[in-house]
Amino acid sequence: MEKLFNRSARIAQELQKKIAMIIQHSIKDPRINTIITVSEVQVSKDLSHARIFISFLKNDDQLNIKKILILLNKASGYIRKLLCQKMRLRIIPNIIFYYDDSFLKGNKISLILKDLVKNKKTSYFQNKIKDK
Structure with missing residues (x-):
């Protein structure tokens, strides 16, 4: 070991x-x-x-x-x-x-992921509104 x-x-x-x-x-x-x-x-x-x-x-x-x-x-x-x-x-x-520069790269990836989650939530809510 x-x-x-x-x-x-x-x-x-x-x-x-x-x-x-x-x-x-x-x-x-x-x-x-x-x-x-x-x-x-x-x-x-x-x-x-x-x-x-x-x-x-x-x-x-x-x-x-x-x-x-x-x-x-x-x-x-x-x-x-x-x-x-x-x-x-x-x-x-x-x-x-x-x-x-790993901190900068990590921060950039984090911002991209936040943006994706934000866009996914808005598109989800837009689809829900269209379904009604």
């Missing part, structure tokens, strides 16, 4: 918390003018690489998103250094930031 909480999942969860705190409090770049949320962290099995998925509070344009990703990826060495101080790991993983 597989373990419920394996080591890499626990480390990923802890990395998510620590990186979110570091981005919030330690990175003071004026070009990053939005609130960044760390939505998921995927760690390789040997814990040498980590994919950090981030999303933004505001819906920024694609150009601004790319700029922020470039800035964060350039600051990944500094973030690793701060992680070394905050976490007791033998290997601190290399960090690569990715944009996570």
